[in-house]
Amino acid sequence: MKNYLKLLNFEVNRFFKLYLTLIGLIIVSQFIGAVVVSKGYMNDVDQVMYKKQLSMSQYTEDYGLFSFDQFVGSEWFLLPIFFSIAVLMIYVFFIWYRDWFGKNTFIYRLLMLPTERITIYFSKLTTIMLLVLGLVALQIVLISIEIQIVNSIIPTDLQSHFLFYDFYSLRMWGWLYPNTFTEFILIYGVGLIFVAVLFTAILIERSYGLKGIFIAIVYGMLSFGVFIAPLLVNRLLNGYFYTLEVFLMELVISIIVLVSAIWIANYLLKYKIRV
Amino acid sequence: MIEVKNVEKKYGRKRVLNSLSFTAEKGEITCLIGINGVGKTTIMKAIMALTPINSGEILIDGEKIRKESYEKVTFIPDTITMLPQMKICDAFAFMADFYKNWNPQRAEELLQFFKLDPTERIANLSKGNMAKVNMILGLALDVDYLLMDEPFSGIDIFSREQIAEVFTSHLIEDRGVIITTHEISDIEHLIDRAVLIDNGKVLKEFSVEEVREKDGKSVVDVMREVYGR
Amino acid sequence: MIFWELSSLTVKFNNRDPVYIQVIRHFKEQIAKGYFEPGQEIPSRRELANQLKINPNTAQRAYKEMEEQGLIFTEGNMPSCITKDEAVLKSVREELIIEAVDLFLGSIKSIDVPLSEVLELVKKKHDAESGEAEESK
Numbered sequence: 001m002k003n004y005l006k007l008l009n010f011e012v013n014r015f016f017k018l019y020l021t022l023i024g025l026i027i028v029s030q031f032i033g034a035v036v037v038s039k040g041y042m043n044d045v046d047q048v049m050y051k052k053q054l055s056m057s058q059y060t061e062d063y064g065l066f067s068f069d070q071f072v073g074s075e076w077f078l079l080p081i082f083f084s085i086a087v088l089m090i091y092v093f094f095i096w097y098r099d100w101f102g103k104n105t106f107i108y109r110l111l112m113l114p115t116e117r118i119t120i121y122f123s124k125l126t127t128i129m130l131l132v133l134g135l136v137a138l139q140i141v142l143i144s145i146e147i148q149i150v151n152s153i154i155p156t157d158l159q160s161h162f163l164f165y166d167f168y169s170l171r172m173w174g175w176l177y178p179n180t181f182t183e184f185i186l187i188y189g190v191g192l193i194f195v196a197v198l199f200t201a202i203l204i205e206r207s208y209g210l211k212g213i214f215i216a217i218v219y220g221m222l223s224f225g226v227f228i229a230p231l232l233v234n235r236l237l238n239g240y241f242y243t244l245e246v247f248l249m250e251l252v253i254s255i256i257v258l259v260s261a262i263w264i265a266n267y268l269l270k271y272k273i274r275v
Numbered sequence: 276m277i278e279v280k281n282v283e284k285k286y287g288r289k290r291v292l293n294s295l296s297f298t299a300e301k302g303e304i305t306c307l308i309g310i311n312g313v314g315k316t317t318i319m320k321a322i323m324a325l326t327p328i329n330s331g332e333i334l335i336d337g338e339k340i341r342k343e344s345y346e347k348v349t350f351i352p353d354t355i356t357m358l359p360q361m362k363i364c365d366a367f368a369f370m371a372d373f374y375k376n377w378n379p380q381r382a383e384e385l386l387q388f389f390k391l392d393p394t395e396r397i398a399n400l401s402k403g404n405m406a407k408v409n410m411i412l413g414l415a416l417d418v419d420y421l422l423m424d425e426p427f428s429g430i431d432i433f434s435r436e437q438i439a440e441v442f443t444s445h446l447i448e449d450r451g452v453i454i455t456t457h458e459i460s461d462i463e464h465l466i467d468r469a470v471l472i473d474n475g476k477v478l479k480e481f482s483v484e485e486v487r488e489k490d491g492k493s494v495v496d497v498m499r500e501v502y503g504r
Numbered sequence: 505m506i507f508w509e510l511s512s513l514t515v516k517f518n519n520r521d522p523v524y525i526q527v528i529r530h531f532k533e534q535i536a537k538g539y540f541e542p543g544q545e546i547p548s549r550r551e552l553a554n555q556l557k558i559n560p561n562t563a564q565r566a567y568k569e570m571e572e573q574g575l576i577f578t579e580g581n582m583p584s585c586i587t588k589d590e591a592v593l594k595s596v597r598e599e600l601i602i603e604a605v606d607l608f609l610g611s612i613k614s615i616d617v618p619l620s621e622v623l624e625l626v627k628k629k630h631d632a633e634s635g636e637a638e639e640s641k
Contacts (some may be wrong), residue, residue: 006372014358103398109356111325113373114345207327274326304559443553448560463519465559484522484562493519 003115007123012130015091019131022087023138026080033076034146038153041066045158056157065160071150084135088128092195095124096202100275108275117269118262121199128195129188193254196261197223203265207272219264223257276300277348277420277451282321282331284314284475291317292328293475299468301419301451304442308459308498309472315455316352318472319422322453323350335420346376348420351413353428355405359398363391363408367415374416381446382415389437403434410438420451427458439465463494471501478502523558527566531575535586535593536600542588546576 049059071077099107110120150159201216208215230249234241241249277299284292292314299305307315320326322333324340335344357366363386370377386393389407397408406426413421427435435458441447442465456462463483471479478501486492492500517526534540547555553563567584570576574592578584587593612622 003373010369103355103359105352105354105356106358108325108350108352108354109369112323112345112350112356114342114375115373116342270324272327275320303561439557440554443557443560445550448550460519464517464523464557464562467559467561484524484565487520487522488525491520495519 003113004119004123007115007119008126011095011123011127015095015127015131018087019134022080022084022135026084026135026138027142029076029080030142030146031149033074034071034149035153036076037071037074038150041070041158042154056155060158066154066158067160068147068150071146081139088131088135091131092128092198093202095127096199096206100206105275111269111273111275117273118266121203121262121265121269125192125196125199129192132191133188189254193227193258193261196258196265200261200265200268203268203273207268207274209274223261227253227257229253276336277322277453278332278334278337279318279322280332280334282318282333283329284317284321284326285329291475292321292331294331295472295475295477296331297470297477297480299420299451299453302449303467304447304452304454304465305468305470306459306462306466307453307455307470307472308494309455311457313472314475315472316424317475319350319352319424319453319455322422323348325350346374346416347418348422349413349416349418350422351409351424351426353406353425355397355409356412357397357408360396362394362396364393366397366408366412367393370412370415376417378415378417382411385411385414385446388440403430406430407434407438410441414441414446418450420453421447423452423454425455425457427456427461435461459498460495466494469494469497471498473502517556517558523562524566524569527552527556527558527562528570528573528575531566531570532596532600535575536597540586542586542590542593544586545583546586548583 045059045063048054048063049056054062098104099110111117113120197220201220204216204219205212227250230241230246230253234246279295279297282292282295283290295314295318297305297307307318309315317326321328322335322340333340335348338344340348357369361369367377367379367382370382371379389404389411391404391407395404397405400408406429410423410426413423426438430438439462442452442462454466466483468480468482470477479497481497483494486494486497517523531540540546546552549563549567550560552558552567553560556563567576571578571584574587574589575596576584577587
C-alpha cells in the first residue's frame, strides 16, 4: 500500500508541470473568452440600440436575452477542453511508453522495485483518473468564476436565468457532469474500465512485440464485445429484460471485464514483460 | 548462490538461450564471457525477471525470484535506470524511498570517490559518469548479489580504472558478483570464475586460479582453445 | 599502518601463473631484498587486494599459504606481520638466490665459456657497481 502511494505520488509529479500548463491554458482561454464574448455581445446590443433607438426592454423583446450557452459554446471555452482531452488521451499511452523509449529506460527500475509489479499498473491507472477528475473539478470552479465575469459585463436584465445545472443539459456535459452520484459512478466507472483495458493492451504489446499488437487489438475488441453484450442481447430480444436486469447484467459484466484486465496485466507484468 | 538451470529462450525462431546452466557463488566474482549477441545480457535480464524464459529454472538462494528478492539481488545494466531529468541526489532519494537496503552513507562515499556532483542532472552527464552513477545505484544497496552488464564498455580508461578499484574494495567483499565483459584481459586477475558462452550455451565453466595452477593457462588461453579462434 | 610501496604499478601480474603464487613470490622478493623487515606489519587482506588490484579471495589465499609456510604470522586479532624467525628468513633469501643462480646458469649454459671466466666477469661487474654506489653516496 505504501509503495502504491509512493508510486502514485511519483507518477503525478512527473506530469505535474504539463498539468499546470494545461490548467493555465484553460483558465486563460476561458477567462479571456468570458470577457470577449460578453463585451462582444454588449457591443452588438449597444450598436443595435443606438441605430434603432431602442430601450433595453424593447431590445430584449425583439432580440431575446443573452444565454450563458453562448459563452459555453464558444471556441474560447471549448478549445482548451478538447485540447486537454486529447493530451490526456495521448498520456494514457505515453504514461507507459515513456519509460521504455528515448534515453529513458526507467522501466528497468520500476520492474526491479521490491513491490508487487501490479502496483505500477494501479499507480498509473489512478494517476490518469486523478488527472481527469482534477480537470473536471477545476471546470466547476471556473464556471462559477466565469459567471461572475459575465455578470460584471452584461447586466442581469439582459441575461436568461442561468441555472447551474442547465450547464448539464448540454448533451455532452451530461457525460462529464452527471446529475446524480449513481450516474457519476457509472460514467467514470466505465471510463476506468476503458483505461484499464487500454493499459492491459499496452502491456500485451510490450510483452509480445509485433504479434502483440494483433493480440492486443483482439483483446480490446473482445473486451468491448463482452461489455456491450447485455445491451446487444436485450436489443436483439426486443427489450425482453427489465432495465434493472440489464443494469445488473452490465454491472456484473463490467466487473468481469475490469477484473480480467487487471488479472492479465498482473500475469504479464510478472511473467511475460520484457525490457 | 544463484543457480541457472537449463534455461531455454527463443526469440522468434532464434534460440537465444540453449539449455544454459551455470552457478555463481556468494563471495565470488563470476564472469560471463562471450562475443556480442551470445546471450550474456539476456541471461542476466532473465535472472532479474526482466525478460521471460521458455523453460528451465533460475534460483536465488534456492528460491524463485519474488518481490523481496530485489532487496537481495540487483542489476546494473549498461543503461541508466533513472529518469534523465533527475538530479543525482533525486535518484538517491528515490532509491532510499523504495529500498530498505539502500545505504546512504555508502552512496555518499562512492559519490566522492567517483568525484561526482550530486546536483548534476543525469542527462547532462558524460557516458563514463553516467556509468558510475549507475554503479552507485547498485553498489549502495546492501544486496547479496550484484549483476553488472558490461561495466567497462565504452568508458575511458581512467573511469575504467576507478570502476576496477571498486572490485578490489570492501564494496564487493562477501557479495556474489556476476559480470559480463569484453575486456577480459584487463580484469583477468580480478575474477574468481569464468563462464564461457557461445550460441546461448555454456561451453566451459571453471575456476580461474585452478586453471592457472593446473594448466598454467590464462583465461584468454582457455578462450582460444574453447572458441577455436 | 606503515606506508609502503606496493601499488600495482610496481607489481605486474601475468595471467598464466596463479595470482596468489605471484603475490607470495613478491613477498619473498621483498623480504630477501630487505624491504620487508622481520616483524613488520603488513596490510590486511582487503587492503592488499585493493592496493594490488587483485581479487580479495586471491589475497586471502596468498595469506593463508604464507601463514602455512611460516612467512607471516597473526597473533589473535592483531594485523598480520612478517615472521621474525631467522631460519625462515634465511631460507627465503637462499631460495631466491638459488633461483637467480639457476636462471643465470641456464642462460650461460648454451654459451661455451669456462666457469672461471664467467665468475671473473661477475666479480668485475659486481665491484664496479658497488664502487659507483659508493661514489654516489
